Amino acid sequence: MKKGIPLKKDFSIKLNSQITKYLTPKYIYLPLQEEDQIHAKIEIKKEERISDRLISPVSGQIVGTKYCLTENGEMVKCLAILNDYKETFWERKAVRKTMNKISLEKMLIEIQEYHYDDLFNKLKKMNESQILILNGIEDEPYVANEIFIGKEYTSNVLESLDALREIGHFPKVQIAIKNNDRENIEAYSNFLGTYPNIELVLVPDYYLIGKPRFLKAYLNIQEEALILSPSEIRTIYNTIKRRRYNTETIFTISGDGIENPQIIEAKIGSSVKEILNSHIKIKKNETIHIQVNGLMQGRSMEIENLIVTEGLKSILIMKDLKLPEKKCVNCGKCFAICPMGCNPRRYLKTKDPKDIKDCIDCGLCSYICPSYINLRKVIKGEKNE
Ligand code: SF4
């Protein structure tokens, strides 16, 4: 397995240095699942439970349902809430003075109460891990959520990491960031004197190095590791220290098709179109192409009915280069670049699943193909659709 691959990037795409807040949407749309039994009244308060699983990010009124699009391309029925802009809380629990006194069991119960299932499943294995790593790396080009969370909430991230170190009895903690991420290097370095058991590890700007298995390979870590991102750490901080539910989330709107790339903090359930209309300037006379959740691993989408969910990481608005797909020229580049040893070229012809058995959907084969064949789509189509 390769340890990551450098990608060509357009360094003229620069993000605004501040996070833009979009916290006053008129409506909030929350995706419903079959098992949701709505037990709230019409009037709803912020952080009130609407069903066992759903929690309201605003106070206001439940006004009906509407079909909306989520970042994975599905149209789903959503509960619509009209925001009254009062932010009246359902319940405010007292902030905990310290986090390190809580037991792992208690922490797991509180994380589970808010249905942070992926985080719960990671933390549940904390006792099996020998090392704790903060993974502050963004793999996808032009996306910077984790980088901004690291530099905006450095002290909260470090406080939470140090508490986790004590709770999990980790001898040390590593923070992995890219060696060209100057702002985070400076932000963490300013605090590390206070945390002698936390160390900074710099990694090259290679694609895939932010994926746990590649990061572990690069750092030469053989043992079990608990690897958390700054956004996961922020969720732990909000839940355990502030005792609050995440009513907002952070994502990137970027690309060479707009004049003002930026990081957005928005209420979960907001309409993406409203955010674009109020904050983003599309370049004039450009035909654009929209890619949700990354150039390499995301999907091309119409965003008319797209809503903000915790799974939304980025919206890239790129100039549409209209590169026509041509015939395979048997150059072998897709095979040579694949970090998992798959053979996309042969798969095109054979459709033999063995040729792509270990595919991790990284998109490198499509990225490198001189014939602009969307190999990733072909592979995904065969495997997933
Ligand atoms: S998408 Fe799959 S086949 Fe293509 S390079 Fe990545 S791992 Fe290999």
Ligand code: SF4
């Ligand atoms: S990179 Fe493209 S053109 Fe080259 S072998 Fe693979 S599919 Fe064919």
